[in-house]
Amino acid sequence: MHETKDDAAISTPWGGGHSPFAINSKKFGMWLFLVSDTLTFAALLLAYSYLRLANPDWPRPFEFNPGIINATIMTVILLGSSLTMVMAVAAAHANERAKAVRYILLTAGGGILFDILHIREWFHLFSEGYGFGASPQGVPLFGSAFFGITGMHMAHVTIGIIYMFIIAAGYGRGKFDADDVEVSGLYWHFVDLVWMFVFPMIYLMSIKL
């Protein structure tokens, strides 16, 4: 077959060719979802920053010890689970099914550990009088903003854990292929990425403005 000029045109990335981004549709769908989720979290974090500037008496309950140390451990755990996810995707592409499933379950384990530490921190704050729309030194907005953002992130982690278990079960039984593992990896890394902004903006910036 000769390649005519027209064929060349539609095979270029912007020519509306058969697969302009050279990825499958599931992966493309996940990327589009992640872009919209980025904006959700950006809006939440900027709302937090705005409320914080608007209230000079914004509560700062995160002392270096234990608040920031705890959040640092959570950050490292989440980063570690991202690394095991990368290993899982690499193993899946190398067709090492059992190894990939082990790494996916390890990733889910990191997520569960993160959730446990986070919920423990929440209950600690509840015992100090913080709550949804409640704060001991006034400014109840702090409670709404803090638990709103971290709750939204925790919901993402929890959905991610369930997603990992489904992928591990389906991939282990041969129902899903390596591309499905890669798509779930995209989601997991994104949850990690969001925390990389929540951690400095809420915990580390817990200083006098």
Add this chain to the structure above:
Amino acid sequence: MSAHGDPGEPHAAGSIRLFTIVWVWLVAITAIEVFLGYETQHFSPTFMLSLLIVLSIVKAILIVSYFMHLKYEKLSLTLLLIPSTVFCLCMILIFFFPDSLRLLQFRTH
């Protein structure tokens, strides 16, 4: 691997060793950030916030390009995803900065 036929395509790039190096960098940047959070009294809040945001953006770029593999995808995907996201974020910031800087001037203490 089913969707990609050609050998030596994107997935061949990026070894476990490279990903581990990227991970070590991510942890190191986190350590710098925590150190900044510990040494708060030496920096002004504005300087510290700017520094933290820049470091976080560096981490985000590392995660997106290596862990999320965007560096090894076709350029067309990056050009579709990144500029549109940055544009939308700028549209939020256009309203955020004037309003929040005005708030600072209303402060009594």
